[in-house]
Amino acid sequence: MDRKEMECRLHERFSWLDSLDEQNSVLGLVFCKSGWYNLICEMLTEIEQVYNSKNLQLKSIDLYEIKEKYGTMQTDVGNCIPEVYEIVERYEAKSEGVCEVCGAEGSLHDIDEWLMVRCEKCFHERKRRFYKRGLIT
Ligand SMILES: [Zn+2]
DSSP states (O other): OOHHHHHHHHHHHOTTOOOSOTTSOOOOSEESOGGGHHHHHHHHHHHHHHHHHTTOOGGGOEEEEEEEETTEEEEEEESSOHHHHHHHHHHHHHGGGBOTTTOSBOEEEEETTEEEEEOHHHHHHHHHHHHHTTSOO
């Protein structure tokens, strides 16, 4: 699943996300690999549950970006109740244990000062590619 497909699926499932333009063509919500897709779905589902239980409007939430930064998943959100920030922080911590590429159990790796969460398999694959390009000697 590429980034575009991931983002389209999220919009289908969570209709309150509104980062698409009128032609449904602008992709600007998710900037990470699809190994975190399930994590994102769980996070958005929790946010939905909190809002529904309080009878609040999900559409009022400003969800700007879900991205990989310094290796972990970070969600840029505003105009929401404090519980949402707690959920987002919890999933940021959770992402440290989930491979961003394939979704398997992973850990934070440092490849040439570049932080990323990878399972052993994806980590070695990545290292091999770096090695090939002469970036690691
Ligand atoms: Zn992996």
